[in-house]
Amino acid sequence: MAKIRASCDACGDVELGTADVRVQICTGDRDATYAFRCPLCEVLVVKPAADRTIDLLVAAGVESATWSLPAELDEPRGSGEAISHDDLLDFHEFLADDDLLAASLDSLLGA
Numbered sequence: 001m002a003k004i005r006a007s008c009d010a011c012g013d014v015e016l017g018t019a020d021v022r023v024q025i026c027t028g029d030r031d032a033t034y035a036f037r038c039p040l041c042e043v044l045v046v047k048p049a050a051d052r053t054i055d056l057l058v059a060a061g062v063e064s065a066t067w068s069l070p071a072e073l074d075e076p077r078g079s080g081e082a083i084s085h086d087d088l089l090d091f092h093e094f095l096a097d098d099d100l101l102a103a104s105l106d107s108l109l110g111a
């Protein structure tokens, strides 16, 4: 099994096996990262990686996975104003008022 040398921000260089590292590639913008749990401090380390690094890791046997940006990012944005802190507080108070919440849900259901 190939040994992979990577760097933990806290511990410095560490040596890993291919099963200890995972590659993640975004299908939308092709950004890629590799991740591993540091064998010394056990912190999860995630680092951006260039295509060449990813190719070398995958060729060495590191498992790779792809992920996609959420489709909502492609949806047109609304024309309304951004939600403010006051809007969030109002919504919190609305959720805390059981009677008001029940009445609103009833109106949505046509009851």
Ligand SMILES: [Zn+2]
Pocket (backbone or CB within 6 Å): 008, 009, 010, 011, 012, 038, 039, 040, 041, 042, 043
């Ligand atoms: Zn560490």
